[in-house]
Amino acid sequence: MLDLRQAFNKRSYVEHFMSEKAMKNCTALVLLASTLLFAKPQFEKYFENKTLRIDYFHSGTAQTEIFSLDQVYEEGEWPGTRNQLINNLQLGLYEAQLYDMETSELIFNYGFCSIFGEWQTTGEAINGIYRTMHETVRLPFPKKPVKFVIAKRDTNNNFMPIWSTSVDPNSRFVNREKKQHPFKIIKDIDNGLPFEKVDLLIMGDGYAKNERKKFRRDIKHYINVLFESPPFSSRKQDFNVWSIEVISGQSGIDEPRRNIWKDNALGSTFNSFDIERYVLTMENRRIRDIASIVPYDALYILFNASRYGGGGIYNCIATCYTGQPENAPDWWSDYVFVHEFGHSFAGLADEYYSAEVAYNDMYPLHLEPWEPNITTLQMDGQPKWYNLLTPGLAIPTDWGKVTFDSLSGVRRSLSHSDADYAKKKESLAAQINAILDADELKGVVGCFEGGGYSSEGIYRPSINCRMFSKSVVEFCPVCQNTIERVIDYYIK
Ligand SMILES: [Zn+2]
Known part of the structure; x- marks a missing residue:
């Protein structure tokens, strides 16, 4: 067999x-x-x-x-x-x-x-x-x-x-024991029977007893953020959303590099794999025990921290910080929330790269990565998204990479102590955005070199995407198509 x-x-x-x-x-x-x-x-x-x-x-x-x-x-x-x-x-x-x-x-x-x-x-x-x-x-x-x-x-x-x-x-x-816990469960969006819908469960981590109201505000905000982003915006009726008000002993989560240690219930921690902004948790059994009361397909941990961080592992878990401690989180966390869900829900790869890193071990160039939104063009010189390609487009697709890389390099080398730092940063961002927003490449699907952390040899489907740039830009057509296929898998 x-x-x-x-x-x-x-x-x-x-x-x-x-x-x-x-x-x-x-x-x-x-x-x-x-x-x-x-x-x-x-x-x-x-x-x-x-x-x-x-x-x-x-x-x-x-x-x-x-x-x-x-x-x-x-x-x-x-x-x-x-x-x-x-x-x-x-x-x-x-x-x-x-x-x-x-x-x-x-x-x-x-x-x-x-x-x-x-x-x-x-x-x-x-x-x-x-x-x-x-x-x-x-x-x-x-x-x-x-x-x-x-x-x-x-x-x-x-x-x-x-x-x-x-x-x-x-x-x-x-x-067969039925787990009990004292935490409140809320069905935030109810569109029908669990086996006919995608059931997303969001659990809070690093929320102290007196922060329940904040958790409810945060949940409401991020549910809106998710369902304002295509293709989720047109598929909201295919989702149920649940949340569990998990209460932690202390507010916030661990930050080992700053020697900050918190008694947070689900074990989320900054510096996972010793990477500054990477947030994962090793408390799997505890998380699954608490989650077991809810019928869920996808699991999200929203951790209570104003500092930027998150993570997403396909069909395992996503994590995202809550943003500024005031009522309205900043747009960075909105970007992270949807980006990490792209990883955990649809298996999407990071499409970004750094011009300084030509090659890396994560995606060997002689192998085709399984991720749906990056390619090394190993199969007949065609990308796996061949059926979505814009007709008549050259492969690889020219997109102003040399200028983009040079501007990105200057932006990275900027220091807060530079004279006119803010002004320079703003001007560079405008020039970079002008490349990414080029009218002739809007909605175009091709093979854009630079993706999966590599500047060379790995290609992404579009000039810009939620998996490419750190902004609240929409997912590219290939990523949207993959997300829709995953939603269909759960509901059809
Ligand atoms: Zn994409």
Whole structure:
């Protein structure tokens, strides 16, 4: 069965990302996959309307990866899809798979990324230091024993199994206790049944007892920010939004580089992986225990800090700071909130880069990254968004990169102590924006060099995007298309 599964993955990648010319050479694979698609598993046959939560420890270095089971839980209603049990989104570094034990049939899968997977690219991991992180996958609750598999992409982007364990859903080894907590749960937007909608859960971190009102104000603000941004603006009716008023012992979150330590309930911390503005949390079990009462598809932690920071890991978690402590947060946090959700909800890559970094280890140039919005043009010289390209456009697309890089370099070298600092900064920003707002490239989809942290060899779909520039600009057409596909996955 696993062999067939690999063929299926190959075909999915072909269908989504290869050029039409190359597609014609893959007829055999497509025929094989069609047979598999007709045998679509039925939700009622295999699953109950409950959630199977599998917690495990993910350990190792950059080169080694070890999984060990922590605990299997039965949780509340299943909020995810009942119609697309075999997911064809092709997103994520890892894939969780459930196989029926009796027939070996694949009955459910979904892609995801993990903090461990990202940590593997850090110097600490490359230097052979071992670390352990706690992770959770959530699946529909099977009626009969299943084999649970975690697969990871190989260099050709096919998912290959790297860990498996068996789960008997009716055994005493499944923890069925219902978690309790004292925190208030609010359904901020109610558009219908969880399994027919995208259920977004936002939890507060670093809010002290006397800051509940602030949490409510912040939630209201960021829900508005999200649903003012296309394509979310036209898909609001496809979402339910929940929030949990988690109360922390102290206001704020940890900032190790400033020796600031707070008793915040969900463990969000600045300087994750020792990066200044990167905010993640290692308190996965605690977060999942609290969240378990709500049916959720996507998880967001809004942390109470005026200092810029955030993070987003696909199908895992997003974090964002709340902005200025006054009532109205600044636009920087509005930008971050939607940008990080682009990572965590739709698996979008960062499209920005620094001209000083020509190449990096994150995306080797001889491999095609799986992320939907960056390409190294490894497949027939075509981007994976070939079906959205503006006709007649040159690939790569000329966009004034040399001038942009030189202006960006000057802006980076500006110092607060410079004479006329503010004036110079403003003038540079205006010149940079003039390039990014060029009329002839508005709404155009091509291949713009510079993306995925690399100045050369990696291309993004449009001149500007919420994943490219630190501004409240809209997502580019390719990112919008991906977000819509993910929304459709949950609701259709
Ligand atoms: Zn984009």
